[in-house]
Amino acid sequence: MTSSFSASYLMKHFIAIAVLLCFFVAVFAPVIASAEDVRHQPLKDLNGYFPFHPPESLEQWEQRKEQVRRRVLVATGLWPMPTKTPLNPVVHGKIQRDGYTVEKVYFESAPGFFVTGNLYRPTHIQGKVPGVMLAHGHRKDARLDMTPESTLRSQIADGAERFERAGRSTYQSQCRQLALMGCVVWQWDMLGDSDSIQLSRELVHKFAKQRPEMNKTKDWGLFSPQAEAHCQNVMGLQTLNAVRGLDFLLSLPEVDPQRVAVTGASGGGTQAMVLAAIDDRIKLSFPVVMVSTAMQGGCTCENASLLRVNTGNVEFAALAAPRPQGMNTANDWTKEMATKGFPELQQLYAAYGKQHDVFLKRGEHFPHNYNAVTRSAFYTFLNKHFKLGSQAPVIEHDFDPLPPEQLTVWDDQHPAPKAADPEFERNLLAWLNEDAERQLRDAAATPEGLRDVILPAVEVTIGRTYANAGDVTWELKDEHDHGDYVKRTGTLLNKTYGEEVNVVWLCPKQPSGRLVLWLDDHGKAAVCSDDGSVNPEVQKLVQAGAAVVGADLFLQRGEAVKQARVVGNPREFAGYTFGYNHALFAQRTHDVLSIVRFLRHADGVPCENPVKTIAVTGWHGSGPIVAAAGALAGDAIDRTAIDTQGVRFGHLLDYRDPMFLPGGAKYLDLPGLIALHAPHPLWLAGEGSQPALISAAYHDASQVDGLVTFAGEAAKQQAAASEWLLK
Template identity: 30%
Template sequence: MTPRFCPPSRSPNVLSHSTLLALISVCLPCWILPAEAQTLPPKDLRAAAVKDLNAPRVFPAVANKAAWTQMASDLRENILVSCGLWPMPERGQVQFRISDCVERDGYTVEKVAIKTWPGFYLAGNLYRPRGKGAGPFPAILNPHGHWRNGRMADEETGSIAGRCISFARQGMIAFSYDMTGYNDTQQVPHTYASDPTNQLWSVSLMGLQTWNSVRALDFLAALPDSDVKRLACTGESGGGTQTFMLGAIDDRLAAQAPIVMVSHSMQGGCLCENAPGLRVKHSNMEIAALPAPRPQVIVAATGDWTKAMPWVEGPAIESIYRLLGARDSFAHARFDFPHNYNRTTRETVYGWFNHWLQSTPSPDPISEPPFRKERDADLLVWGGGKPPSDALNEAGLASSWVNYAKGSLAALRPHDPAGSAKMKSVLQPHWRHALQLDASDVKVLVELGTRREQGGFSETELVFGRAGAGDRLAATLLAPAQPRTKTTVVLVHPDGRRAFRDTLGLPRGAASAFLNEGLTVLLVDVFQTGENWDAGAVSKRNAFKNYFTVYNRTDMQERVQDLVTACRTARQISSGHQAVLCGLGTAGWWTLLAAPAADATMAEASGLNPSDDRALLAPEYFAPGLNRFGGFAGAAALAAPRPLLVHGLGDGMNTGWIEDAFTAAGAGRSLNLQKQKSSDPMLAAWVRNHLR
C-alpha cells in the first residue's frame, strides 16, 4: 500500500468529499458532548449506569481556551493521582548502565539497564546514529505493545527494532524498553499489584509503567549526545497508551505519535492500561489532547477499535489544537490494515518526526529501507540471567511503594501555619480526585415539592442533583418556625431519611433534637440508601471486576459526592446558611470524608478500624486511593480550621495527625475527638456552641 499522510481533518483512506461529510454529519454527536441537562432525571440513574472499557465515550464541549486550560489542569492532576504519582516522586539523577555496543551500517545498538526505583530495573536497547557527527540528536522513546515477544517483536505487522534502526539512520537516537513482565524486565509479572488492597494506596501496574516511562525519558535526557529540546515518544497499542500517558504529564516531549490506541469505543483491555480512577470522567480522547499545542500525529487502522478516527477521535482532538492556535501541529491518519505498527504506519511517523524534530520541509512519509534486527539473545540485557541482587519481587516492590506513600504523608504532618498550607496544597487535590468529586462550579438543580406546616416547624419535600450528572436525591427540609441560627444540618444515615421518622412520620432522634435547638435540618437519601436503593444494581457494581473503579465511582465515592452536593444545596436553598454535616452509623465515615466541603462536621466513627486495609475493601468504605491522602484522618485534617466532632472512636484512627492539623491551623478548640458516642441532644448542643 502506498503511504498516505493525513493532514488535519482529512482521512488517508480514499473517501469522496460527500461521503466524508455524510459520515461526519451522522457521527458528530458521538464525539462532542452536548450541553449539560437543565432538569433532573425522573429517577437516579447512577446505580444502573455502569461503564466499562468498551462503553462509547464522548468528547466534552469546550467553550474557550480558558475552559480547556482548566479542564487540562484538572485531568493532569487526576492522571497523576490515579497512577499514584501525585505529587511526582523526587527523581534525582537517573542511574543506568550502557554496555555491549554493536556497530552497524548507519547506527549502533547497545544494551541498557535503568534503575527506575530502588530495587527495580528497566531494560532496553539503545540505537544511536553512526557517522553523523557528535550530535546532539533528537531522542525518541519506543514503548511496545502486547506483542508476544515484547520489544523483540519483528513481524510484518510491527517491528520495534525496525523503527528504532530507521530512526537512528535518520539521525535520531531511539530507545526501546520493556513493558513490566516482558523480556529482561520480569522481576515482577504483568499482573503486578492486582491485589485489591493495592488500590487503596494507588499502587498499580499502570502507575509503575508510567513511572518507568518518565525515568526512561530522564535516561534519554541524560545522554551527552541527546538534545533535551527534541525528545519524543511513539508506541503501538499498549505502547500507544504509554505514549499518550507520558505526553499528558511530561511536557518535555517535543512530539509524540500514539499508534492504534486512541479510541472513543475502547479504552484499553489490559491491567497496565487501567489505573483506578483514570477514566471516571474522561476518556483516552481527552488524555491524548493534553499535549496540545505540542506536535502530535495519531495513526489508526480500519481493522481495530480506532477505525472511526477520521470522523470521531481525530476531529475531536483537532478541535483543541485549533482552539490553541496550533492546527498544523496535529494530524491523524488511518490505514486499511488490522491492528499494527507496520511499514506504512512507520513511514508516516518518520515523516512527522523528521519534520518537527529535524526541520525537514514537509511531514510527508519517508520511505523505510531494508533493515535487519539483531538476534534476541544479542539484545537481552541480562543474557537470560537474573537482574542485580537488590531487585525486588512483586510483594517487595508493592510494599516499597506503599512505604514511600506512608513516608510522604508523614512528611506532610503540619506543625505550623506554613506546614498546614503545604499539606493542603498537596492533599486537597488528592482528596478531590481520589474521591472523584466534581468541581465546585458544577450547577446544582433543586426541585421543590410539597410544603406542610407541622406545628412549630415546616416540612418541605424536594429533590436535588448536579446538572447532567444523572443523580436525583430525595430530601426533606425541616425548618423551625423560629430558627435561632443561620445553620442547616445535613443529616444522613445508612437507612436513609426513614431512620429519622417515627411511626407517625414525625421527626425523631437527631432530627428532633436539632429542630428543638432551632436548627434547620436537611434529611437526604444519598446514593443507594432510602428511596435511592436499587436492588437490581448491586450485582453490577462489583468494584473488583471488569476494571470497575477505572470507569465508575464506588458506592462510597458516590455517597461522599452526594454529601458535598447536599452542602451546596443547603446553602443554595437557605439564603446562605452554614452547612453542617452530621452522619450517624456507617454514614459517619462518609460524612468524615466530605468534611472538607462543609462548614462544620459531626461524624460517628464506630464499627471500623481504618488502619485495616482488608476492612476498607467493604463497599461501605472502599475508594481507590483512599489511603494515599491519609484516608479518614487525612480528610479530617483537611477540614481544619472548621469545627469537627468525631465521636464513637475505636482503634486505628490517626488522631495525632488530626490534632496537629487543627493546632497548626490555630483551631485546636474547634476539634473534639471522643471515644464515647454523642447522644442526640449532645450533638445539637455541640452545633449551638460552635456555630452561632
Template identity: 25%
Template sequence: MSAPYQHMVLDYYVAHLRKKQEARSAELASLRDAHAAKAYQDWIKIAIDEAFAALPADKQPLSLQCTGSLPCDGYRLEKLLFESRPGFFVSALLYVPDEAKSGKVPAVLAPCGHAYVGKASEVYQGFAQRLAKNGFMVLAYDPIHQGERDQYVLMKDEPKEDVPGLCGAHNYMGKQLELCGDNFACWRVHDGQVALSVLLQREEVERRHVGVTGNSGGGTLSHWLWALDRRLTMAAPSCHLTTLLSDLENELPRDVEQYPLGLLAPGLELIDLMLIRAPAPAIMLGQRYDAFERRGFYEAWEEMERFYKLLGAEEKASMYMDCSTHGYSVGNQNAMVEFFCGVVGKEPRKVEVNPLPEEKTWVCPEGKVMLQSGAKSISELTLQKAQELAAERDSWTLEEMAQKLTELLQLPERVGLAHYRIPRPRFYQINGKEQVWARYAVETEEPGVRAIIHKNVRLPEHYYTLDVDKRVCIYLPDIASSWDIEKNSYLQELTEKEEVYAIDLRGLGESRPDDGSNGNEKEFLYDYGMDYMMHGYGLMLKQSYLGRRVFDLLRCIDLLAEEGGQQFILHGRGQGAVIAAFAALLEPRISKVILVDSPASFMEWIEDPLSRWPSAMHLYGVLKYFDLPDIIEALDLRVEVHSNWNSRRRRS
C-alpha cells in the same frame, strides 16, 4: 432491585463536559494568527503544569547498568537496568543500530502499551526493530507492573480473586497514591523522563532528532511525555487520541494514569497536549475500529491540522488511520517509521522483523526486577510516603479539620433549599411481612442529580407526603439502600424501632451506574467499572466524587431540617460510614453518628497493596492532614464505632 437512575451521574458529567467543550471550541475558532495560537499555548501550559505538578524535578537515572547484550541483524540489543527512584527499578532494551558505529543517529523513546510482557511483546519488539533497522537508536522500557516490573511478584500466597489484572493493578496503585496527594500519571511520566535521560546519555544520539512513540497506554505515555519534555523533538502516539468527552459518552473507562488531576477543569481536551508542542513535527495514529473511536480522533485531528496551519507549519502535522482494531498494527508502525524518517531526512526502508523469545529479552536473571537486591515496589514507596506524612502532621481543632475537609472534598456552596419529587413507594417482603418504603427524589444539584431517600413509613396516608419528626434517623448504605432493606440485619433491626431515612447518594443505590443483581457487589466494585470511571472524571474536573456524595447528604439534611427535623442521628455502613463521619464533622446538627463496617483508617488501605475499597472512597491528599481515626477522635462522644471492615472489605 434495578437502578432506575443508572445514567444520572454519567449524564451529569456529559452535560458539564459539553458545556466546557463548547466554550473551548469557540475559543479555538476565534484564533486567527500565530500570535493568538501562541497565547492559547501559554494557557495550555499553565493547566498542564498544574495537572502534573507532582512530577519530581530530578530526571537522572540511578545505578544505570548494562546486564548483557545480543548481536542482531542490523543492530545490537543492550539490556539496561536503572532506578527512576531509589530502589524503584526500571528494565529496558536499547536497540543500537549499526549506523551508530560511524556517527550520530536519531533516537526514539518507546514506552510500552498495556501488555503483560511489556517490552518483550512481539508487537512492541516489531516497531522497535523497524526503527533500529532504519538507523534509529531505540530505548524500549517496561512501564510499572509490566514486563519484568511485576509489582506483585512477591505476593504468591494471596487469594487469586484478590489480585487484580494489569489495568486493575494500575488503578489499585493509583488510588493509594491519591490518598497521599500524588498520582499514578506522574509516576509513569517520571519513569519515562528518566528513561529519556538514559537514552540521551549515549554519545551516538543526535539530540536534534529525538522522538517518542507508543501504542494504547504507551500512546498515552508518548502523549504526556511529548507535552511535558522539550528534549523530545517529534512524536507519534498510536491508539490513544480521541476526546475525553467521546470516551465519557461511550462509557469507556481508561487507566488511572490517563486521568491527570484537574485536566478538564479549565476546559482542556486531549489534543491540547499535542497543540502545546506545535509546530514541532507530530503524527496522530489511529484505528478505524478502535474503542477510542474515530469520530473523536477525526475531531482532534481537525483541530490539530488547523492549529499547525495558524503557525505556518501544516507540513509538520500528519495523521494516519489504519483499517484495523486497537493495536500497533504493521500499517501504523510503517506510517510512524515513514514520518520519523521524513523528519530526519532518511529514506524509509521496509524491513523484516524477528521478535525474540521473551526470556531472551530479560534484563534480570529471572525476568523480575523485584528480585533485585534493594528493590522496592510502588506499594512500599507509597507506604513510606504515607508514614512520612503521618509523622509530619499537625494537630487540628475540630473547626480547623472541618475547614480543611471542606477544601479536600471540594464542596460547592449550598444555596437555597433542594426541590424534591415523590416517586411511587416500593413494597418489600421482609421476614414474611410486607414493608412499604416511601421514596423521595431530592434534586441536590443541577443538572439532574438526585439523592433518593427511602423511608419505612408506618401509616398508609403518608406514602405520598414528606412528614418529618423532630428526631431524624438517617441510614447510609454501603452500596444500595434496597439491598440493605432486604438483606442487612443491622438496618432491619433499626427499622423495627423507628422510621428510617435510607439515602442513596449519587452513584449509589438507585443511581449506581453498574446495575448488578441484588446484593452482588462485584460489578459495582469492579476496578475498571463505571463507579471508578466517575471518580476519574471527578478528579479531572476538580469535583471530588466523594465530596459530591457528602454534598448530597448535607442537602438532604437541610431539606429534612426545613420540614421539621431537629435532631439527626446518622448510621453509615461501609462506604456510608466514611461519608457519615465526614458529614458529622461538617454538620453540627448531627448529634450522633454510628459507624458500621467502617474502615479503621485510610492508612490501612495503603498498608495492603490489594485493598478492595473503591477508588471513589480515596479522598485526594487527605493523609497530608489527617486520617479517619483523627476525625473519630475530634467527634468525641458524638461517634460510636459499631464494627470495622478491613482493607479487603471483610469484618475485622
C-alpha cells in the same frame, strides 16, 4: 337496553382499572422516581463511548487540562511522584552496525526494580541530537520476537510490510531507521515482557482472580483492594518506568532536551499517549492505534481505578497540545477517528494557532498495526518537526536484524533478577507506600501542603468539588403541620448530573437561622421514621429553633447495600469498574455536596427562613462520607460533627465493599480527609482523644479550640454532639 348495559359495564371496568392504576402509582411511584436518577443506569466500561468536547476558550481548557492531568497522575500513583532514586544504569554489549550501534541497558526506576531495553545511537554524533522513546505493545517477547515467515509474507502481500528480512523485526526496523536519521532511541520493555521478568506476564497482562495471599492489610500485592486504595497498579508502574526512562534518555549528554519524542502502538500507544500527557519534556508524540472515542484499552496494564472517570483517550491525547502530535486509524476501535475525535483535536490545536501540528494517518484498510506504512508516516512527521533533513517521505531500507540472543540484556556477567518473585512484588509496593506516606505526611504538616497536595488528590478520588457540585432544585412531595414545626418531604434534583436525593425537612415555626443536615446509614428515617416519631436528639434541635434535614443518600433507603455494583467483565480487577465509574462512597459524597450546594445557593429553602449557619452530622457509616464532603466543601459548612467508628479505607478486603474508595488510603486515609476540615469547627468521635494528624492540622491553622474530640460512650455521642451544635 343493550346500549345502557354496555355503558354501565364499561364504567365499572374503567373504575376498576383506575383503582388498579392508583394502587400501582402508590406502590411503585418511589421506584419509578428513583429510577430517574442516572446512577441507576448500567455501569460504563472500557467499550463505552468517550467523546472529547473542546472547551470554548483556551482559558477554560487550561483549567480542564490541569484537572485531567492530575487525574492521570493520581490514578497511576504518581501524585506525588515517587522519589527519584539513583538509576544506576548499566550499559553494555555494544554492537556496531552500519551507521549505528546497539547497546543493552538496564536501570532501576525504583530500588531493585529494573527497566530493560536496547539503546540505539548514530555512529557519528555531532552536537545535540534528538531522542526517541519507543514503547512496544502486547505482543509476547515483543522486543526480542521475530515475525513468522508465513505471517510476514501475508503482510508483504497486503502492503503492510516491504521486506522479507527487515520485516522479521519491526521494532529493530524502526529503531534502526531512527538512528540512521540521527536520533538516539531508547526501546524498553513493558512489564512481564522480554527481559522484564520480575513481574510475570500472567500477572501483569492476564490477571483474572483475586489472590487471597496478596489481599492483606500489610504486605499486599497488585490488584488487591489495598493496592487499589493506595493507587498502586500495573499501569502506574509502567508509567513510572516511562518517566524514569525519559530521565535516562535525557541523562545522555548527546540528547537534545528540546527534541524528544515518544511513540508506540497498541499498549505502547497507551504508554506514549500517557507519557506525553503528564510530562512536558516530551516535545512530540505519535501514539498508534490507541487514540479513539471507542474501546479504551482492554489490558489490565492499560487501566487503573479513577483513570477515565468522565474522560478518555482522546482527551488524554489533547493534553499534549499544542506540541506536535500524530496518530493513525486502522480497522479496529480507531476506525472512526477521522470523524469522531480527530476533528475535536484539530479544533483544540486551531485554538492555539497550531492546527497543522496535529496529524492523522488514515489506514482503515489495515488491521491493528504499527506497519511500514504507519512507521513511514511517523518518520516523516518527526523529520518535519525536528528538522532532521531526510528526504520526505521517509521510508525504510532492508537489512538483516539481530537475533534475539544478541539483544537480551541478561547474561553471565549481568545475571537476571529472580523471575515472578512474590516477595519482590510485596517489597516494591511497600517501598512505594512508605515513600508516598513520607512525602504526604511532610505535606500535611503545613496548611499549604494540605491545600496543594492532599486536597487536589481528594478531589480526584471523590470526583467532584463543591464548586462544581451542580445546579440543584427542590420538588415538594408532601407537607404536614406538627404544631411547633412543619414536616416537608420531597426530592432535591441535581440538574447538572441527573441525580436525585430524597429528603425530609423539619422546619421550626420559631426559627433560629441554624440548619443541621443529619445523616445516618438509615437515611432520612434516622431523623423521623415512617410512623412519625422523631429522633430525640433531632427533636431537641428543632425545639431550639434549628431546622433539621434528613436525606436518603444514593441507595441508602431500604435494605443496606452489601456489595457495590461492578461491570460484567469476569476478571476481578477493580480498574475495569472504577476506572470508568464513581465508587458508591464517592456517589454518596456527591449527594452531600448537592444538598449543601442547594442550601447555600437556592433562592429559598423549604423552611422559608434565611439560613445563617449550616452544620452537617454523620453517624455510623455516614461519618466517613461527611468527612469527605466536609473536606471538599470548605467554608460552605460552618460546623461538622461525625463519628468515624475508626473506619480505614486501607483495611477493606473487598473492592466490592460499599465503603471502598480507590485512592482512599493513600492520602493518609480517613485522618487525611478530616485534617482538611481545619480550621472549621469539628466535633469528632471514633478517632480517640488526641488524633495526631488531625490535631496537628488544627494547631497549624491556629484553631486548636476548633477541634472537639469525644471518647465517651457510643450511646451518648449524639446527645453530646447536639449540645455542641447548639452552642
